[in-house]
Amino acid sequence: MSTTMSSETAATVEPQTPWSTPRAIRIRTTSVVALSAAFAVVVVLFTGVAGIDGWAITFMGLSIVVVLARTSRAGSKERKDALMRVIITSAAVTAFAPWLSIFGSVILKGYLGIRPNFFSQDMRTTTPDDFLEFGGALHAIVGSLLMVLIASAITLPLGILSGVYLTEVRGRLTFLVRFVVQSMSGVPSIVAGLFIYTTWVTATESFSAFAGALALAVLMLPTVARTAEEVLKLVPEDLRAAGYALGARQWRTAFMVVIPTVRSGLTTAAILGVARVIGETAPLLLTSLSNSALRFHPFDGPIASLPTYVFGYLQIGTEYAIARAWTGSLVLLAIVFVLFTLARRFGGKDKR
Amino acid sequence: MATTETPAPRQMTVIYNREDKIFRGVVTGGALTSLIVLGLIGVFLFMRGAQIFGDKGIQFITGTNWTAGSGDGVIPDDFSIGAMLVGTIVVSLIALVIAVPLAIGGALYLEFYAPRRIRRTLVTLLDLAASIPSLIFGLWGIEIFTGFGERWAVLINNWLGFIPIFSVEFDNFGRSPFIAGCVLGSLIIPITTSVAREVYSRTPRDLVDTCYALGGNKWGALRAVVIPYGKSGVIGGAMLGLGRALGETVAVYLLLNLVFRYNFRILESEGGNVASLIATKFGEATEYELNALVAAGFVLFLLTLVVNMTATTIVQRSTPRA
Numbered sequence: 001m002s003t004t005m006s007s008e009t010a011a012t013v014e015p016q017t018p019w020s021t022p023r024a025i026r027i028r029t030t031s032v033v034a035l036s037a038a039f040a041v042v043v044v045l046f047t048g049v050a051g052i053d054g055w056a057i058t059f060m061g062l063s064i065v066v067v068l069a070r071t072s073r074a075g076s077k078e079r080k081d082a083l084m085r086v087i088i089t090s091a092a093v094t095a096f097a098p099w100l101s102i103f104g105s106v107i108l109k110g111y112l113g114i115r116p117n118f119f120s121q122d123m124r125t126t127t128p129d130d131f132l133e134f135g136g137a138l139h140a141i142v143g144s145l146l147m148v149l150i151a152s153a154i155t156l157p158l159g160i161l162s163g164v165y166l167t168e169v170r171g172r173l174t175f176l177v178r179f180v181v182q183s184m185s186g187v188p189s190i191v192a193g194l195f196i197y198t199t200w201v202t203a204t205e206s207f208s209a210f211a212g213a214l215a216l217a218v219l220m221l222p223t224v225a226r227t228a229e230e231v232l233k234l235v236p237e238d239l240r241a242a243g244y245a246l247g248a249r250q251w252r253t254a255f256m257v258v259i260p261t262v263r264s265g266l267t268t269a270a271i272l273g274v275a276r277v278i279g280e281t282a283p284l285l286l287t288s289l290s291n292s293a294l295r296f297h298p299f300d301g302p303i304a305s306l307p308t309y310v311f312g313y314l315q316i317g318t319e320y321a322i323a324r325a326w327t328g329s330l331v332l333l334a335i336v337f338v339l340f341t342l343a344r345r346f347g348g349k350d351k352r
Numbered sequence: 353m354a355t356t357e358t359p360a361p362r363q364m365t366v367i368y369n370r371e372d373k374i375f376r377g378v379v380t381g382g383a384l385t386s387l388i389v390l391g392l393i394g395v396f397l398f399m400r401g402a403q404i405f406g407d408k409g410i411q412f413i414t415g416t417n418w419t420a421g422s423g424d425g426v427i428p429d430d431f432s433i434g435a436m437l438v439g440t441i442v443v444s445l446i447a448l449v450i451a452v453p454l455a456i457g458g459a460l461y462l463e464f465y466a467p468r469r470i471r472r473t474l475v476t477l478l479d480l481a482a483s484i485p486s487l488i489f490g491l492w493g494i495e496i497f498t499g500f501g502e503r504w505a506v507l508i509n510n511w512l513g514f515i516p517i518f519s520v521e522f523d524n525f526g527r528s529p530f531i532a533g534c535v536l537g538s539l540i541i542p543i544t545t546s547v548a549r550e551v552y553s554r555t556p557r558d559l560v561d562t563c564y565a566l567g568g569n570k571w572g573a574l575r576a577v578v579i580p581y582g583k584s585g586v587i588g589g590a591m592l593g594l595g596r597a598l599g600e601t602v603a604v605y606l607l608l609n610l611v612f613r614y615n616f617r618i619l620e621s622e623g624g625n626v627a628s629l630i631a632t633k634f635g636e637a638t639e640y641e642l643n644a645l646v647a648a649g650f651v652l653f654l655l656t657l658v659v660n661m662t663a664t665t666i667v668q669r670s671t672p673r674a
Contacts (some may be wrong), residue, residue: 092465106492161383165380168382180443182668188652199396249375280485281602330538
């Protein structure tokens, strides 16, 4: 433990930077950036260029011009370096812009519908166009949780076994298993839905929460298996050796030493798996359909879920229906974020 | 200071008894589930679709019609997915063209340019973005992004309309493969960026420092060492993104009108992909049409499997495991 600690502190020592940018230059850079930003505003106001996207593109163009002007007397290497700094930063900003826009719009448009009734009522007696004070998504939230629970119950043991195989048993198929798990993570979600449709739904002749859960399990398994492997790999070899030295068989070492060591890491694996599938829509359209009433039975007929709730109301397309879709998305996104934070919390525990 | 030498670990001889053999058997069985499931998906989809493949042969993949018959034989059933396959590839390519440069830029920025203070926040944001459900991308695409996308489409058409792929038949720029491609692009940027960042971060620090020591500046180091070192990893990441784009259902369903003809004009308001075809037609399909949909799913499955296996091989080769 102490050795890992010291190596970690050694790695995070900050390099001294006596050559760091002087204050005067920093102020000059900032003012140049601010001036081009302001100039871009002028361009947007008085020319045909429109909107925040037009502003951003003008700003990036201006930055490039400014950089070229400032390095006009420098060598070509310096010019390229300065130019690439602007281009790479612009690319990064552009890459991050859609997500910020998504977070922003989901929160701004979704919070209108966040009312107590959204979490306490279903849509059995409410039409999509009723005011947002009526009806809710309780049935969808319950349906999603039910399916995700069943899917986790199926996937978790299999995923852990997969991880244990890759790290403890290390049989001849290690490479193949790892490869298949990776490839399986790319199976399109609609294909998983079709698969369960052609097997379980056709065989039982009924759409159900269980069918939906099976489809989700197909999508969840690779995530859980891969994360479990990553986590189990962190177990020091010494611990296994200690287990063997105490006379434990391999299975006892695995179950009583290795797995308990990374218990919270395996929780992370499960949580990440859930976060991966909670928003999946396509497979549920083919396996659990949707429903406007609150239901709990896993085998009996169509059931609602958050993604199909959002999808359905978006399809209806009237003002209040779309507002419901946004609120549903906000709840969905909030669930994903909570799961994510939990995963980080648990994931941090094992390493320290 | 006396240093104690650590002796090399001795070779362990392992003899498995019956308990251990059972344990190893069970674990192996569990690990093979994914293999079995993957195989079963292929087998079941193929069995259900076999009738269509028999009836239509290669025409199923090249034809452009999707007509449900009248049932009495006056209008015969005619199902083929050529137009949708082209649509799938066109939209995914647009997504790749948009996503890959931005993802490379994003990854380089995060690893080499971002101030230390905001870097951690940005990495968290990247991880979060990778877990936004595609449904929400679709909702955002249709409600928010379409406005921007249409404006860009008009501009592109004005300036570059003489190039065939940027021409349009009707002056209607909404719901085009271009817009869907942009949204799919932002959908695959997170995964491509994180793979790229991963390989860039493994660049041997010594090599980068050597570049600086030789008087190179940051871009010099990136171009001489980091980018070549990460090339195959980035290609792998891009292919993982491609795999996701090829199989995307709801976002494309929400953003494109299904039109069954070959469409290479990316600003035209028509298109569709195989996955959204399945989602659209599933509800009211007859038994025979359902089989055709499953056959389409089988083709999509094979396509994405090939892309993903290639991607996996590239990524695994470029990131040596301990």
